[in-house]
Amino acid sequence: MCHKCAISGFRAFSSFRCSPSSRSRAFLFAAAAQKRNISIPTTYKAAIVNNHGEQFKIIDREMPSPKKGEVLVKIHASGCCHTDVHAIDGDWPVKSKLPLTPGHEGAGEVVALGEGVSNVRVGDRVGMAWLYSACGECEHCVAGWETLCTKQQNCGYSVDGALQQYAIAAASHVVKIPDAVSYVQAAPVLCAGVTTYKGLKETEVKPGQFVSIIGAGGGLGHLAVQYARAMGMRVIAIDIGKKDYTDSLGAEISVDATDSSCVEKITKYTDGGSHGVLCLATSTPAFAMATNLARRRGTVVHVGLPPGTFPVPIFDVVLKRVSIRGSIVGTRTDLQEALDFAARGLVKVDVKTEPLANINSIFDRLRAGRINGRVAIIP
Numbered sequence: 001m002c003h004k005c006a007i008s009g010f011r012a013f014s015s016f017r018c019s020p021s022s023r024s025r026a027f028l029f030a031a032a033a034q035k036r037n038i039s040i041p042t043t044y045k046a047a048i049v050n051n052h053g054e055q056f057k058i059i060d061r062e063m064p065s066p067k068k069g070e071v072l073v074k075i076h077a078s079g080c081c082h083t084d085v086h087a088i089d090g091d092w093p094v095k096s097k098l099p100l101t102p103g104h105e106g107a108g109e110v111v112a113l114g115e116g117v118s119n120v121r122v123g124d125r126v127g128m129a130w131l132y133s134a135c136g137e138c139e140h141c142v143a144g145w146e147t148l149c150t151k152q153q154n155c156g157y158s159v160d161g162a163l164q165q166y167a168i169a170a171a172s173h174v175v176k177i178p179d180a181v182s183y184v185q186a187a188p189v190l191c192a193g194v195t196t197y198k199g200l201k202e203t204e205v206k207p208g209q210f211v212s213i214i215g216a217g218g219g220l221g222h223l224a225v226q227y228a229r230a231m232g233m234r235v236i237a238i239d240i241g242k243k244d245y246t247d248s249l250g251a252e253i254s255v256d257a258t259d260s261s262c263v264e265k266i267t268k269y270t271d272g273g274s275h276g277v278l279c280l281a282t283s284t285p286a287f288a289m290a291t292n293l294a295r296r297r298g299t300v301v302h303v304g305l306p307p308g309t310f311p312v313p314i315f316d317v318v319l320k321r322v323s324i325r326g327s328i329v330g331t332r333t334d335l336q337e338a339l340d341f342a343a344r345g346l347v348k349v350d351v352k353t354e355p356l357a358n359i360n361s362i363f364d365r366l367r368a369g370r371i372n373g374r375v376a377i378i379p
């Protein structure tokens with residue numbers, strides 16, 4: 001089948017039934033695609049690993065046609081996340097598919113629609129996030145907790161992701177990127193941003209209450225501080241040697257984690273501890289500190305995924321009625337909200353761009369913890 005016919009605006013056109021109103025919509029559609037000059041090549045570049053622990057290869061892939069319920073997205077910016085390192089190294093209990101193209105911070109433009117797609121149009125600016133799809137029917141999906149669906153597919157893990165020039169996405173689970181947010185700014189919001197935003201929601205801290213953010217100066221932390229501030233929380237930023245930076249992001253106070261009286265200082269400042277604690281660091285001392293920083297009835301939220309277990313001071317948990325919970329990315333609604341904060345200029349990502357050809361070097365730096373903020377690949 002000719003790719004150009006199968007997946008250009010013609011597909012968009014034919015996906016509408018021919019009622020008079022939909023016919024005119026379809027004409028507008030095809031015209032819009034033409035106006036945007038969308039031409040789709042027959043092959044494109046993709047980063048893949050064939051086996052866990054191997055380096056990336058850049059290959060030429062044949063352009064796929066989106067199937068029923070799918071869209072083809074031209075990727076304009078694709079963020080690199082630490083989860084992608086675990087995906088290609090194969091060091092998590094559940095292994096990714098192989099060969100694999102990772103990437104779950106894909107920001108791009110819909111260039112073709114599969115059969116039956118009506119929620120997005122050719123030319124729409126969309127994001128592809130970790131939750132590639134969910135069943136929509138299980139108890140978790142029905143309750144608005146699709147991120148816990150046991151039948152979910154994950155972008156760049158169980159299906160190929162966004163570290164390539166074009167990617168197939170489930171139309172139901174792409175999110176619209178507001179016009180006010182550039183592709184490069186949007187990409188990191190799709191994982192780093194929504195993870196911290198949802199984590200903050202999960203602390204249940206109300207406007208005017210204190211939230212302590214451990215690891216506040218990192219790739220996730222710098223976003224957490226801005227979201228928390230925008231959500232009306234009083235931010236206590238904790239990191240090592242990043243006081244000026246976290247102050248500049250909007251923290252009310254910044255405390256160095258190496259200060260032996262760190263917990264004491266924060267407990268005094270907050271008059272009893274933080275209402276919520278968001279732990280973004282993945283070290284054992286950070287986990288212990290998280291529980292110690294919580295106020296009576298406070299909530300500690302963990303989002304990091306290091307291997308193994310973590311110690312919990314049981315007396316603090318019981319006597320102070322501290323809740324400890326995990327939080328994993330966010331739903332489509334959380335994503336839309338997280339992007340909306342960025343659209344209103346309340347959250348700005350510290351992101352640098354690099355070409356796809358640098359991917360092995362970028363991942364070496366990610367593994368070594370030598371990347372500040374976020375790197376987005378322009379494929």
Ligand SMILES: [Zn+2]
Pocket residue numbers: 081082083084104191192
């Ligand atoms: Zn991620």
Ligand SMILES: [Zn+2]
Pocket residue numbers: 134135136137138139140141142146149150151152
């Ligand atoms: Zn489900």
